[in-house]
Amino acid sequence: MTILAKYTKLREHYHRIAGAGRDPFTVKFDAMLSPTEGMLNGRRTILLGTNNYLGLTFDQSCIDKGVDALKSFGTGTTGSRIANGSYDGHAALERELATFYGRESCMVFTTGYQANLGIISTLVGKDDLLFLDSDSHASIYDAAKMTPAQVIRFRHNDPEDLNKRLRRVADHPGNKLVVVEGIYSMLGDVAPLKEFAQVKRENGVYLLVDEAHSMGVLGETGRGLAQEVGVEDDVDFIVGTFSKSLGAVGGFCVSDLPDFDVMRVACRPYMFTASLPPSVIATCLRSLERLQEEPGLRTKLMANSKRLYDGLRNLGFQVGPDVNPIVAVSLPSIELAITFWNRLLEEGLYLNLALPPATPNSQSLLRTSVSAAHTTKQIDTAIDLFAKVARQLGVQPALVQTAAE
Amino acid sequence: MTTDVNDIVETIIAALVKTLPTPVTVTTETSITRDLGLDSLAVMDFVMVLEDKFDVSIPMERIAEVETIGDLARTISELRGHA
Numbered sequence: 001m002t003i004l005a006k007y008t009k010l011r012e013h014y015h016r017i018a019g020a021g022r023d024p025f026t027v028k029f030d031a032m033l034s035p036t037e038g039m040l041n042g043r044r045t046i047l048l049g050t051n052n053y054l055g056l057t058f059d060q061s062c063i064d065k066g067v068d069a070l071k072s073f074g075t076g077t078t079g080s081r082i083a084n085g086s087y088d089g090h091a092a093l094e095r096e097l098a099t100f101y102g103r104e105s106c107m108v109f110t111t112g113y114q115a116n117l118g119i120i121s122t123l124v125g126k127d128d129l130l131f132l133d134s135d136s137h138a139s140i141y142d143a144a145k146m147t148p149a150q151v152i153r154f155r156h157n158d159p160e161d162l163n164k165r166l167r168r169v170a171d172h173p174g175n176k177l178v179v180v181e182g183i184y185s186m187l188g189d190v191a192p193l194k195e196f197a198q199v200k201r202e203n204g205v206y207l208l209v210d211e212a213h214s215m216g217v218l219g220e221t222g223r224g225l226a227q228e229v230g231v232e233d234d235v236d237f238i239v240g241t242f243s244k245s246l247g248a249v250g251g252f253c254v255s256d257l258p259d260f261d262v263m264r265v266a267c268r269p270y271m272f273t274a275s276l277p278p279s280v281i282a283t284c285l286r287s288l289e290r291l292q293e294e295p296g297l298r299t300k301l302m303a304n305s306k307r308l309y310d311g312l313r314n315l316g317f318q319v320g321p322d323v324n325p326i327v328a329v330s331l332p333s334i335e336l337a338i339t340f341w342n343r344l345l346e347e348g349l350y351l352n353l354a355l356p357p358a359t360p361n362s363q364s365l366l367r368t369s370v371s372a373a374h375t376t377k378q379i380d381t382a383i384d385l386f387a388k389v390a391r392q393l394g395v396q397p398a399l400v401q402t403a404a405e
Numbered sequence: 406m407t408t409d410v411n412d413i414v415e416t417i418i419a420a421l422v423k424t425l426p427t428p429v430t431v432t433t434e435t436s437i438t439r440d441l442g443l444d445s446l447a448v449m450d451f452v453m454v455l456e457d458k459f460d461v462s463i464p465m466e467r468i469a470e471v472e473t474i475g476d477l478a479r480t481i482s483e484l485r486g487h488a
Contacts, residue, residue, distance in 0.1 A: 134450065150464040153449060168462050357444045 017355070020335070021342030024353040034058055035247075035373040040350060046378050048368045049351035053325050054216050054290070054297045055373025056247035062286045069282035076277045081108075082264060085275035093281050096288055097252050101223055101238060105260040108252045108281075110273045112212055112241030113139040115251025117146065118269030119239055120179060120208065124149035128174040131162060133191070135184055135360050137210065149174075156184075156360065159195035166203045176205035182214030182225035186359050186367060188326030190214075193225050197234035208237040216245025216291045217325055222298055242280070246287040250276050301325055301372040304379055308370055311383035315390070316397030325370040328354070329386070330363045336395065337364035343389040349382055409485075413459070413478040420454055421474075433475035452477075461485055 017024065022041075031039040035055035036047050056062055069089065079085035090108055098106040109115040120143035124130045128149040132140055135156040144151040152169075155161040162178065169176075178200060180191045193209065200207040211224030219227030224240070226232045236257060242250035253263075264270065276284075291297070302323075309323045318330045331337040334355055341353040344366070352369075356362040368382070390397055418431045421441070429441060437448055452463055455477075461484040471477045 134453070144465060151466060152462045152464055153453065155453065165456075165462055168460065357446050362447075 017334075017338055017353075020338045022345060024338075024341060027345075027350070032057075036371055036375075036378060038350070040345070043348055045345070045348045045350050046374075046382060047350050048370070048374075048378075048382050050371065051213070051244040051369045052247060052371045052373070053213075053245040053301055053369070054247070054287075055371045056245070056287045056290055059247070059287065059290055062247065062283045062290065065286040066279040066283040070277075070279040073278035075279075077275045079275065080271060080273055081275045082271050087275075087278055087281070089278050089281035089285065090275055093285050093288075094252070096285060098254055100221075100288060100292065101254045102232075103238075103254040104256045104258075106252055106254045107260075107263060107267075107270060108250060108276065109270055110250060110276055112239075112243055112251035113142075114269040114273060115239050115241065115253055116140050116210060117143045118267040119237060119253045119263070120144070120177070121146035121269075122263055122267040123206070123208075123237070124175065124177050129169060129172060129176045131165065131176065131178045131205075133157065133180050135181075135186070136179065137181065137185060137212070138358075140179055140181075140210065157189065157191055159192055159199045162196065163199045163203070166199065166205065170203075176203070177208060178205055179208045179210065182209055182211040182218065183322075183324055183326060184360075185213055185326065186354055186363075186365060187320035187328045188213075188322060188324040189320050190218075190225060190322045190324065193231055194229045197231040200234055206236045207234055208239060209235050210239045212239070212241045212244060213324075213326060215240045217298065217301065222291050222295070242284045242287075245291060246284050248280050248283050248287065250280060250284060297372040301370065304372065304374050304376075305370045307376065307379045308368065308382065311379070312386060315383070315387050317386065317390075318397075327368045327370065329366040329368075331366065332364070334364045336393070337366060339393060340389055340395075341366060343392065344385055347385045347389065349385045410475075410478045410482045413481050414474060416458060417455060417474055417478055417481075420458065421451065424451055424454070431474060433473065433478070435474045436472055437474065437477065438472075455481065459485060 029038040029040055035052050035057045038045055038047050073087060077085035094106040094108050109118060116139035120140060124147050126148035130144060130147060130149045130151045132144060132153050133156055134153045152165055154165050180196055183190055209226055214224040216222045218225050226235045237253055237255045239253045242248045305325045306323050309319055309327045312327060312329055313319050320328050331340060337353060352367040354365040354367045359365050414433055421431055452468055456462055459481050461481060463480060463484060467480050471480055
């Protein structure tokens, strides 16, 4: 019995999954050929699970900016933002993001996870209340664990349920913060943000929207779901990430709240982490420009998404409720999902295996994420491979639909 | 144990039996996470059902302190008392 004994069950579960074929948790790419193709076990493989929505990871202008910054500023800042890790680029990126969102303030974090962890856990104090959607990302749940505030969950994408829970504590004197996401990362479903904004107004609470998967994807200029549905004025805080549409790593929060900058000396996940390397900042500055220069990327992304979503649904697979770059196929058992995933990988198609408890309603999912950089042929190949593997496994998609919503 | 808590225990057990995939005998001493095979998310989802039944909100940090069905009933009773 060691200190790790408490993970015995987890280890068994892991070995069962990994033992069924390749280990989905340690897939290793030998080389990246493009934003949409890599070498995996010596085989050219289509990448359909990278969150690389705009395909900017190999954009030459982004790479050039990164290389310049690497040469001029070195490999890393070796310090935190408040101690010794703020360079011109960090401040410039914060200014550019604030301008892009039309907001007063912006804070850049070293990861998207830390942006949620830091902002949410710092905004609400011990006398406040935090309201979370039940399908929230782990970074939001972890922020909830860190805060001394009372934390209340509401039913996923259910503004009326939130309203009911807010009314129960209407007399509570503390500040109330509601957290929702633009596009949810497992099923690609979209929050009913107009309705949430109305609940926010009626109850006089603060609203934070995590646009991690919707930045660069939704909205007229790519600002995300709040822009798409016209409720940006109701959103007090927008959190986002650089690791998806911007093709790098990092996170941020923008806000118009007066004195927001005090967060820089209150938010521990911001204060006690080394800041992003200057080369990453430089590529993000450029990819944020690219996002704005080329709205055509979003058009192509949505066209690819629709093609994959329709293709898989027409085969009879159960997909999520909304057409989005995240297209998730729900399978009736963990075992079938693992086998299916392994067979697709052998055929040269990489996507994400998402299993309970990381999935809503304990679903077993083959989760794909589409990129603007995918060719129509790659999308069609992916659909064909789904059909082929289903045939080989004797699975009739229309007959394996589960009742999950 | 007060009548209030006993009533709450009965309501919890009735609701729980409907939720569980396999029939289990549930008592006041039943451990919610250990004896019922529910993962942490399933527990939180079940708590939502109870919140609606009793018209209370049970903050997540209070759920974390709950071990048995009896603990859960006492927590709900306390929260209702404050309402």
